[in-house]
Amino acid sequence: MGRHTIEKIGGTSMSQFGSVMETVIIGNRKPEDIYNRGFVVSAYGGITDMLLEHKKSGQPGVYRLYAANDPTWKDALSAVANRMCQINEGFVSLGLDLAEANRFVKERIEGIRSCLKDLRRLASYGHFQLVEQFPAVREMLSAVGEAHSAYNSTKILQHHGINALFVDLTGWMEEENLPFNEKIDQAFHDVDFSVYMPIITGYTKCAEGIMSTFDRGYSEITFAKIAVRTKAREAVIQKEFHLSSGDPKLIGVDKVKVIGQTNYDVADQLADMGMEAIHPRASKGLEYNNIPLRVRNAFDPDHPGTLITKDFRSESPRVEMVTGRAKMVAIEVWDPDMVGQSGYDHKVVGYLAKHGISYIGKNTNANTITHYVSRDVPGLDACVADMRKAFEHADVNTYPMTLVSAIGSNMKVPGFLSKAANALAEAQINILAIGQCMRQVNMQFVIADEDFENAIKALHRGLVER
Numbered sequence: 001m002g003r004h005t006i007e008k009i010g011g012t013s014m015s016q017f018g019s020v021m022e023t024v025i026i027g028n029r030k031p032e033d034i035y036n037r038g039f040v041v042s043a044y045g046g047i048t049d050m051l052l053e054h055k056k057s058g059q060p061g062v063y064r065l066y067a068a069n070d071p072t073w074k075d076a077l078s079a080v081a082n083r084m085c086q087i088n089e090g091f092v093s094l095g096l097d098l099a100e101a102n103r104f105v106k107e108r109i110e111g112i113r114s115c116l117k118d119l120r121r122l123a124s125y126g127h128f129q130l131v132e133q134f135p136a137v138r139e140m141l142s143a144v145g146e147a148h149s150a151y152n153s154t155k156i157l158q159h160h161g162i163n164a165l166f167v168d169l170t171g172w173m174e175e176e177n178l179p180f181n182e183k184i185d186q187a188f189h190d191v192d193f194s195v196y197m198p199i200i201t202g203y204t205k206c207a208e209g210i211m212s213t214f215d216r217g218y219s220e221i222t223f224a225k226i227a228v229r230t231k232a233r234e235a236v237i238q239k240e241f242h243l244s245s246g247d248p249k250l251i252g253v254d255k256v257k258v259i260g261q262t263n264y265d266v267a268d269q270l271a272d273m274g275m276e277a278i279h280p281r282a283s284k285g286l287e288y289n290n291i292p293l294r295v296r297n298a299f300d301p302d303h304p305g306t307l308i309t310k311d312f313r314s315e316s317p318r319v320e321m322v323t324g325r326a327k328m329v330a331i332e333v334w335d336p337d338m339v340g341q342s343g344y345d346h347k348v349v350g351y352l353a354k355h356g357i358s359y360i361g362k363n364t365n366a367n368t369i370t371h372y373v374s375r376d377v378p379g380l381d382a383c384v385a386d387m388r389k390a391f392e393h394a395d396v397n398t399y400p401m402t403l404v405s406a407i408g409s410n411m412k413v414p415g416f417l418s419k420a421a422n423a424l425a426e427a428q429i430n431i432l433a434i435g436q437c438m439r440q441v442n443m444q445f446v447i448a449d450e451d452f453e454n455a456i457k458a459l460h461r462g463l464v465e466r
Contacts, residue, residue: 004036004193006227007236011042023301038198040223043145051141081109095159143170146201154199165196171205180206184229217279224282238298243306263312314410319463324404332370335394339366355379402452407442423462
């Protein structure tokens with residue numbers, strides 16, 4: 001293992017780069033403590049939404065407009081350039097050369113504009129299918145957001161006397177398209193972490209197509225891959241909050257506790273419930289190579305955060321996190337002929353797989369199989385319709401519901417399930433179904449939609465606060 005760490009800074013934090021310099025990058029560190037750290041940076045908050053589509057609302061950005069052949073994509077691209085230059089103005093006080101930074105933006109944005117126009121022109125001849133180029137267009141647009149933030153950060157740090165190195169993995173104007181591992185190895189072959197502080201784009205251009213595999217989770221994939229390929233001592237994610245026992249906005253800042261330590265198994269359970277400490281595909285490389293992951297609050301520099309390792313198990317039994325998934329649906333298949341049949345469940349799951357739907361929980365008995373899936377997944381109605389057609393003697397029904405979960409690295413003791421059920425009962429919440437695997441790292445409770453927030457509070461009160 002090396003002596004260095006690889007750290008990731010999210011988009012919201014990047015938008016407050018002055019504070020990040022004071023808390024994370026420079027602060028009160030002695031000169032010898034400045035280096036042996038590389039930083040993978042995301043695009044500034046909101047930029048990727050403008051380039052692609054809004055992550056939550058789905059409002060189209062440049063990519064969606066271009067793919068829909070909406071001519072306003074040109075205006076949307078200009079709006080991105082204007083927003084980037086506006087962000088640049090906000091960093092002049094930190095020492096950013098505004099003219100130089102704006103030139104960088106113009107070069108990248110106008111290069112993209114020219115490329116997109118040329119693609120349309122080629123497609124007009126009829127022999128070229130533009131739809132085949134859409135994945136590459138999406139990748140190219142994503143890349144410019146990270147290139148912008150990494151370039152600015154490098155220049156600002158250099159102004160402050162840091163030997164920062166701009167590591168541009170976006171493949172701008174590069175004809176060579178290397179496999180992911182080779183791209184990383186090439187970029188860091190001659191980088192001495194004790195001398196340089198690499199500031200690295202969260203997007204990597206590679207032969208595999210990072211977005212076609214991971215879409216908007218690509219920056220964490222880049223971060224983890226660099227940590228693995230450079231044999232980092234530790235991988236660190238700098239977030240805007242601590243990894244806590246529950247959502248502080250819902251439960252209360254004074255009631256939640258920083259988890260402190262946990263393992264990758266627990267991190268996977270959190271990701272399954274939508275509370276990602278790290279993208280689950282990113283964590284696998286770290287886990288298999290025994291690289292610890294530390295999740296820190298970028299604005300609380302004196303706190304060590306939460307350390308995630310492969311083999312940690314809490315010395316005393318405890319629930320580490322109470323969380324949940326709202327707006328879910330139960331797909332229930334009830335068939336009197338199911339009992340004793342081999343492979344019936346396999347057939348049901350086959351229809352979920354056919355429509356690209358993953359399930360978060362599941363219950364079965366002699367003649368009923370119920371899968372719990374997110375309510376807003378594409379293809380849900382078509383999937384249910386296919387099931388009704390295939391299982392003609394079965395009742396296939398859907399019910400709105402929500403799921404809450406208690407998660408921990410050491411819950412293999414009598415009484416935890418009873419405590420959780422009692423906590424929900426005290427809050428007058430009816431449990432519709434329960435799920436727990438023999439590993440006992442999580443307990444899932446299916447409840448009605450309207451009970452979601454009260455259930456989270458009740459479980460946290462009963463299993464963490466007490």
